[in-house]
Amino acid sequence: MTRANIDVERLREHFRTMARIRAFEEAAEAGQKSGEIRGAVHLSVGQEAVASGICANLRRSDYLVSTHRVHGHTIAKGADVTAMMAELLGKAGGTCQGKGGSMHIADFSIGMLGANGVVGAGIPIAAGAAHAVKLRGGSEIVACFFGDGAVNRGPFLEGLNWARIYDLPILFICEDNGFAATTRTRSLTGGPGPAARAEALGIPARIVDGNAVEEVDAAAAERVTRIREGGGPQFILAQTYRLKGHTAHDPATYRPAAEVEEKQRRDPIELCRETLLLRGVPAAALAADEAAARVEIAAAVAAARAQPWGDESLAWRDVQDMGAPA
Amino acid sequence: MTLMSYLEAGKRALAEEMRRDPAVWALGEDLGRGGVFGQYKGLAEEFGPQRICDTPISEACIMGAAVGAALVGTRPVVEMRFSDFALCAIDELVNQAAKARYMFGGQGRVPLVVREPVGMWRSSAAQHSQSLEAWYAHIPGLVVVTPSTPADNYGLLKAAIRCDDPVVYMEHKDLWPLEGEVEADGEALPLGKARILRQGGDLTIVAWSGVLRTVRQAAEALAGTGVAAEVIDLRTLYPWDRETVLASAARTRRLLVVHEAVAIGGFGGEIAATAAEELGVRVKRLGAPRLPVAYAPPLEAQCRVSEAQIVAAARTLL
Ligand SMILES: Cc1ncc(C[n+]2csc(CCOP(=O)(O)OP(=O)(O)O)c2C)c(N)n1
Numbered sequence: 001m002t003r004a005n006i007d008v009e010r011l012r013e014h015f016r017t018m019a020r021i022r023a024f025e026e027a028a029e030a031g032q033k034s035g036e037i038r039g040a041v042h043l044s045v046g047q048e049a050v051a052s053g054i055c056a057n058l059r060r061s062d063y064l065v066s067t068h069r070v071h072g073h074t075i076a077k078g079a080d081v082t083a084m085m086a087e088l089l090g091k092a093g094g095t096c097q098g099k100g101g102s103m104h105i106a107d108f109s110i111g112m113l114g115a116n117g118v119v120g121a122g123i124p125i126a127a128g129a130a131h132a133v134k135l136r137g138g139s140e141i142v143a144c145f146f147g148d149g150a151v152n153r154g155p156f157l158e159g160l161n162w163a164r165i166y167d168l169p170i171l172f173i174c175e176d177n178g179f180a181a182t183t184r185t186r187s188l189t190g191g192p193g194p195a196a197r198a199e200a201l202g203i204p205a206r207i208v209d210g211n212a213v214e215e216v217d218a219a220a221a222e223r224v225t226r227i228r229e230g231g232g233p234q235f236i237l238a239q240t241y242r243l244k245g246h247t248a249h250d251p252a253t254y255r256p257a258a259e260v261e262e263k264q265r266r267d268p269i270e271l272c273r274e275t276l277l278l279r280g281v282p283a284a285a286l287a288a289d290e291a292a293a294r295v296e297i298a299a300a301v302a303a304a305r306a307q308p309w310g311d312e313s314l315a316w317r318d319v320q321d322m323g324a325p326a
Numbered sequence: 327m328t329l330m331s332y333l334e335a336g337k338r339a340l341a342e343e344m345r346r347d348p349a350v351w352a353l354g355e356d357l358g359r360g361g362v363f364g365q366y367k368g369l370a371e372e373f374g375p376q377r378i379c380d381t382p383i384s385e386a387c388i389m390g391a392a393v394g395a396a397l398v399g400t401r402p403v404v405e406m407r408f409s410d411f412a413l414c415a416i417d418e419l420v421n422q423a424a425k426a427r428y429m430f431g432g433q434g435r436v437p438l439v440v441r442e443p444v445g446m447w448r449s450s451a452a453q454h455s456q457s458l459e460a461w462y463a464h465i466p467g468l469v470v471v472t473p474s475t476p477a478d479n480y481g482l483l484k485a486a487i488r489c490d491d492p493v494v495y496m497e498h499k500d501l502w503p504l505e506g507e508v509e510a511d512g513e514a515l516p517l518g519k520a521r522i523l524r525q526g527g528d529l530t531i532v533a534w535s536g537v538l539r540t541v542r543q544a545a546e547a548l549a550g551t552g553v554a555a556e557v558i559d560l561r562t563l564y565p566w567d568r569e570t571v572l573a574s575a576a577r578t579r580r581l582l583v584v585h586e587a588v589a590i591g592g593f594g595g596e597i598a599a600t601a602a603e604e605l606g607v608r609v610k611r612l613g614a615p616r617l618p619v620a621y622a623p624p625l626e627a628q629c630r631v632s633e634a635q636i637v638a639a640a641r642t643l644l
Contacts, residue, residue, distance in 0.1 A: 038449030039621060090449070090622030101451050101621035117453030118411065119383050152382035153414070180383055182359040188382040254359050315620050315628035325616045 006214040008279050014056065014213045015272050015286060018048035019293035021072040022269060024081060025244075027297050028071065028088055028102065032248035037088045039101040044072035046211075046243030049268035050175050051076040053216025054143060054236070057224040063111040063133075063142040065126035068103050069175075070115035073145050079107045081297060085304040092310035099314070111140070119180075120150040123159030123172075130168035130233075141169040141227050149180025151194045157201075163233035164202045171223055172198065172235045175210065177242035182254045198235035210238030211268040214275070243267070328510045333365050333502040335476035336441075339483040340366075340403060342511065344373055347401065350487055353379040353388055354405025354441075362407045363443070363502055389415035389440065393422045396436040401487060408454050409442035409496060423492040424467030439486045439493045444472075445536050445586055446619060447499035449626060455619035457535070457587035462494040463564040463596070469493040469517060470563040472535040476506035478561060481515030488514055498536035520567035522574070526554030529580035529643050532571055532597055534560040537586045537631055544636035555640060563593055568600065575601045580643040581609045584636055589613030612639045 025045045031037035044051065051072030058064065058077060066073045075081060079095065087094030088102050095107045106114035113129060116122045126144030133140050150156055151174060163170050174194045179185060191197070195205035204226075208219045216238055223234040241263040245252035252260075273286055319325055330338065344350045351373075352366065358380040360367035370378040381388050385406065392402035406412040412419065423436045446455045462470045469491050473479040479497060486493040523538070524545055533541045538559055545555040556574050560566055575581040581601045583594035589611055598609035614629040 038623070039451055040448075040454070090625075094622075098622035099451075099620040099625060101449065104451055104453070104621070117451070118414065149383045152384045154384070154386050180355070181362070182356045183380060188380065309622055309624045312624055312628060315617060315625035316615070319617055 006217070008276070008281065010056070010217070011214060011272065011276055011279070012281060012289070014049070014052045014217065015269070015276060016289050016293065017052040017056070017076050018213065018269050018272060019290045020081070020296065021048045021051060021075050023290075023293040023297040024071055024075060024084070027085065027301050029244070029248045031088060031301075037102065038090065039103060040068070041088070041102045041248040042069040042246065043244045043248055044069050046263070046267060047175060047177055047240045048072055049213035049216050049272070050173065050210045050238040050240055053213045054145075054171070054173055054220045056217055057220040058141070058143055060110055062140050063113055063126070063129050065113050065122040065129065065142065065144045066115045067119070067122060067146055067150070068115060068117060069147065070102070070105050074105055074107060074112055074115075077112050078110045079112060082300040082303045083107070085297075085300045086307050089304050089307075090309065091304055091307035092314065093304070093307045097314055098310050120146060120153035120155040122146060123150065123155045124162065126170060127159045127162045127168060130163060130170040131166055133169055134166065139228070141171060141224065143171045143173060145173045145175060147180065148174060148176040148178070148185040148189070148194060149183070150174075151197060152189060156197075160198060160201045160203055160233070167232040169227050170233045171220070171227060172203070172233065174235070174237045176237060176239050179242050179246065181246045182250075193237070195235065195237040203233045203235045205235035205237060207237045207239065210240030211266050211271055213268055213272050240268075241266070327507040329505055330476055330508050331502065332473075332476045332479050332497070332504045332506070333363060335480040335506075335508045336483050336497060337365050337367065337369065338508070338510065339480045340487070341369060341372065343484055343487045344369070344377060349399065350401045350403065351377040351379060352403040352405060353381050353392060355381055355383055355407060357381075357405060361405060363499070365502075366405070385411055385414035386418055389418035390422065392438045392440070393418055393426065393436055396423075396438045396492075397426060397434045402438045403487060404438055404440040406440060406442045409444045409458055410453050410456050412440065412442045419468075419492070419494075420465055424465050428467060435490050436492045437490045439483070439489075439495050441495050441497065443499045444496045445498040445500055446626065446630065449621055449623060450619075451621040452618040457585070459494075459496055459563050460587060460591060460593040463593050467492065468564065470496070471517060471561070472496045472498075472563055473561065474498070474501065474535050474538045474559050476504060477508050478515065480508045481512065482517065482561065484514035485517045489517060496535065500536050518562045518565040518567055520561055520570040521559045522556060522570065523559050524555065524557040526556040527578055528554045529582060529640055530556045530558060530571070530574040530578045531582045531584060531636070531640065532558045532560055533584040534563065535586060537584055540631060540633050541584050541636060544633045544640065547633060547637050548640055553640065553644065566597065571597060572601060572604055575607050576605050579607045581607055582612065582636070582639055582643060583609070584612045584631060584639075586631060587613055588616050590616045608643050610639050610643055612636060
């Protein structure tokens with residue numbers, strides 16, 4: 001698929017999803033700045049096309065394993081934004097009852113097996129989920145997101161090799177946003193990069209423009225079909241850019257403002273808007289999509305705010321069965 | 327004496343040691359831009375990218391490489407950014423760093439320092455809040471240090487860098503902004519020496535790291551009701567200062583140990599058991615319940631030892 005022949009309705013759906021993610025991230029950023037949202041919040045502003053393009057090809061029953069930069073993936077997979085916002089606010093109605101916060105969002109009801117506070121730790125977990133699917137003869141696939149920084153950790157090698165030798169139904173998505181915290185990842189990554197590493201382990205890899213949602217969607221569609229047909233693990237390297245700091249507290253002074261300005265011009269939502277306008281969708285309709293997204297997220301924030309904190313007894317629950325703390 | 331923060335004091339100590347000894351160098355993620363908390367700010371500019379070495383996110387290799395580099399004569403300071411991430415390098419620390427000297431019959435030494443910031447800080451939840459010092463105190467071969475003041479962070483980090491054993495050096499994240507007087511260009515402090523923060527004859531309270539702030543408040547509160555608590559900052563967990571602690575407990579006949587870490591299997595048990603064995607005094611331990619640290623403030627609070635709990639525990643000993 002190219003820009004020219006993507007279905008307009010499908011692209012419009014991407015636009016809506018990306019607008020919802022953006023609105024969520026903006027609310028999360030505001031909440032972190034006001035202190036209402038605690039802990040560390042990692043925003044995916046500028047990376048929405050990766051989340052939307054990949055997850056549009058997943059079924060509700062498919063599994064998702066994410067990272068600390070988790071909001072976009074989870075929204076695109078279909079999570080309830082009020083429950084997500086309640087989690088960010090630490091409320092009892094949060095996806096994890098307020099026990100995890102932004103960095104530990106999970107929603108098993110949609111196959112979302114968890115964000116992770118430890119870089120790279122999700123990769124073997126995703127391999128294990130795919131292993132179990134194969135073991136029980138299931139038809140689900142696993143989508144495993146990680147950042148470009150994670151490819152320098154051992155679990156990347158171990159998880160990819162595992163997926164290959166057991167021929168597992170798993171799609172690895174490396175989101176290359178250029179940075180690992182304050183570090184330019186390429187400066188500390190040897191060789192030609194993540195896709196070549198995957199290929200070296202026998203996993204077919206594709207490199208896509210992670211800001212062009214139709215391109216991500218097309219690549220994901222093709223790879224997911226292969227996996228569903230029994231083709232084994234696949235790898236997508238989505239090249240994108242982190243428009244905000246590493247966390248919502250990070251002013252990202254380690255990179256020139258001009259660089260960010262330039263990248264802003266390739267904002268995935270704006271690129272998608274351009275295409276839709278060319279395809280005859282009225283600007284007002286797109287503005288209405290964005291307004292609807294903001295209204296939805298504002299309502300989620302209000303509903304989450306109105307929720308109570310969890311009862312203290314919640315802290316003592318779900319630790320373990322044998323010898324549970326009392 | 328200069329007023330500086332706990333964070334600043336650690337940075338000063340490292341810079342001075344790097345100036346003093348060209349074998350000292352530091353490695354870890356984001357160090358080139360000052361480290362995740364800013365505790366390396368300006369050091370790359372002074373010492374260059376070779377000695378303030380920016381690493382990939384490769385904890386196992388960061389620690390393993392430090393072991394190798396230590397075995398051939400350098401003195402690496404390893405930054406793990408959160409003690410929680412050091413768990414990605416536990417083999418390199420526990421099986422390699424701690425054992426190389428012994429296994430190889432004393433042919434080599436591993437004079438590395440691994441900085442592992444610990445503790446609850448800004449609602450960081452279960453994977454960024456742990457206090458795992460007892461794990462390391464359990465491992466033969468390791469020294470474990472837990473500074474609680476700027477002066478200690480300065481003097482003890484210097485000592486840790488000069489120490490020929492591998493040192494697990496645990497700063498408390500919540501103490502970074504704490505200010506105090508530090509002797510600039512001062513001396514290293516001895517490892518393994520506790521400090522009596524407050525004298526008292528009614529009971530001995532031993533603690534370390536961040537929770538000492540709460541312990542001091544509790545001691546004040548106890549003093550208000552006529553109970554004189556002697557408060558000891560252990561400072562080094564291994565080797566711990568048995569002499570100071572036991573001398574105090576022998577006088578007061580009552581010993582309370584308080585730590586932020588989970589009480590069960592915590593290092594408080596070691597101290598309490600030793601005092602009971604050696605002196606037959608009454609002992610009590612206080613730590614977190616055996617819970618992961620939750621995100622939401624009222625849930626997280628369940629893991630925090632409170633002033634009221636300390637006062638109540640002290641009273642049960644009286
Ligand atoms: C094992 C481990 N080491 C270090 C960290 C601290 N840390 C959190 S996010 C991050 C950068 C990750 O970069 P990348 O994987 O590219 O993801 P991005 O943040 O760019 O989305 C680092 C170093 C961590 N969470 N886990």
